[in-house]
Amino acid sequence: MAMRNWRAKTAAIAAVSALALVSACGSDDNGNDDGKGNGGGDAGDGTTLSGSLTGAGATFPNPLFQEWIAEYSENVQPGVTINYQSIGSGGGVEQFLGETVDFGSSEEYLDDEELGIASDGRGCEAVQFPVVFGSVVIAFNDPALDGMVLTSEAIAKIYDREITNYSDDELRELNPDMDLPDQEILPVHRSDGSGTTFVFSHYLNTEVPAWAEKYGEGKEIEWAEGTLGGDGNEGVSQNIAQNPGGLGYVNQSYALELGMATAHVVNSDGNAVEPTLEATTAASEEAEIPENFQFTIDGIGGDGYPISGTNWIFTYACGYEDNTAEILKDFWTWAMSSDEADELATELGYAPLGPDLKERVLEQIERTNNEG
Known part of the structure; x- marks a missing residue:
């Protein structure tokens, strides 16, 4: 078709x-x-x-x-x-x-x-x-960063502006075989009330205590200074693509359609997982779904991609x-x-x-x- x-x-x-x-x-x-x-x-x-x-x-x-x-x-x-x-x-x-x-x-x-x-x-x-x-993926402006490994802690620090450069020691330690550029990171986020933001912030809220204390979770977040907002997955994708050093969270299909470089994210079992269809399916199969359908997908391990919604x-x-x-x-x-x-x-x-x-x-x- x-x-x-x-x-x-x-x-x-x-x-x-x-x-x-x-x-x-x-x-x-x-x-x-x-x-x-x-x-x-x-x-x-x-x-x-x-x-x-x-x-x-x-x-x-x-x-x-x-x-x-x-x-x-x-x-x-x-x-x-x-x-x-x-x-x-x-x-x-x-x-x-x-x-x-x-x-x-x-x-x-x-x-x-x-x-x-x-x-x-x-x-x-x-x-x-x-x-x-x-899946909600972490996408990059730079194609050379495709497959870069990130943890929930590193992602939280990037959006908190504690990590501001791709050459940061913590990122180098996670990616010893990657030639990371001396390039300022520009974190891009949703500026509208967004379920994608809920999925992303819920993931960080459950994984990173410091994030939970400072930012929490929701469709809207009080973002740190030095970050850039975009309207919809479309706007975030555009801002990532148009700004050197751009990094942001978008639905996987937008990243696929635009051919964007994406991160491999470490799940609860310590596995750095590429955001593939199979990894999304593996994550969804771990969800416990009650009769009222009120549920989230948390603590994903095995072959599952951890930021799934x-x-x-x-x-x-x-x-x-x-x-x-x-x-x-x-x-x-x-x-x-x-x-x-x-x-x-x-x-x-x-x-x-x-x-x-x-x-x-x-x-x-x-x-x-x-x-x-």
């Missing part, structure tokens, strides 16, 4: 969706309230759906979401259009709780307080489920028009059950959910609009 140019498509869809963002309850009912799309919940029944969805949130899965949307709209349900705005996890949660989109997306699950806000506002429970795993989708158990609900359930069921969706994920460096977890997620998807 030929890979589309997702970056160009993202720009086009963002421009359209900025003008077309509508509320979850504002879609037209086209009379297909019992329909299921091919490849969806009742794959192959021949029923056609038509209509539109709007979603907003994480930039982390945006390359994959644009491919999923294109494949679904072109080859599964051509009558359906889906506009996904890559605005960051913080914006996605805000838009979802404000009921201005049909679904939200974040790399941090909705906590109990946010679930309460959703329930109070909508009059029914929010539904949340994971759809894909991915999850993307969640949010819908509601009531309040949608029937046609909107059917499209929502059909699209996400297709994404969780079709070989094409898994192939697109692996091509972009994301790890699909395992079979047992997919079964649990499919049951959760069916809760969408079931109270209404």
Whole structure:
């Protein structure tokens, strides 16, 4: 399957969706309230759906979401259009709780307080489920640094501006066979409310006591002076590429698409692990996933890459028009059950959910609009 140019498509869809963002309850009912799309919940029944969805949130899965949307709209349900705005996890949660989109997306699950806000506002429970795993990589401006080994302590010191040069003794000790340049490090971070920042800061928060005491974790962090902010994974990638000495954390798929040099990060077993699909899958398999799907991926060892995260989708158990609900359930069921969706994920460096977890997620998807 030929890979589309997702970056160009993202720009086009963002421009359209900025003008077309509508509320979850504002879609037209086209009379297909019992329909299921091919490849969806009742794959192959021949029923056609038509209509539109709007979603907003994480930039982390945006390359994959644009491919999923294109494949679904072109080859599964051509009558359906889906506009996904890559605005960051913080914006996605805000838009979802404000009921201005049909679904939200974040790399941090909705906590109990946010679930309460959703329930109070909508009059029914929010539904949340994971759809894909991915790695947050440390990317470099300099191709010669590809494969540079970093520990959680070294990464924390770089972002705290305690380590400011690639020739620092601590970095040289970690990389005795690499000719490290005498070059100032410019750490780049997300300037928007970001699930990628949550994954990154949660990793440092659990691994480095000094980081936990000074910075903690969250979608937004009070960064040290001397660091540079970028809007979205796109903005961080651009700032890394355009600034000598640039170093930053981005979703692996952005680094792959741009051909960026990336670090090998030491995990809890002391193994310096390259951020490959296999290493992301190994990390995801160590996650303990409760019934409410509120979990993080911590303490990764073995062959697992240690900075790994999850993307969640949010819908509601009531309040949608029937046609909107059917499209929502059909699209996400297709994404969780079709070989094409898994192939697109692996091509972009994301790890699909395992079979047992997919079964649990499919049951959760069916809760969408079931109270209404």
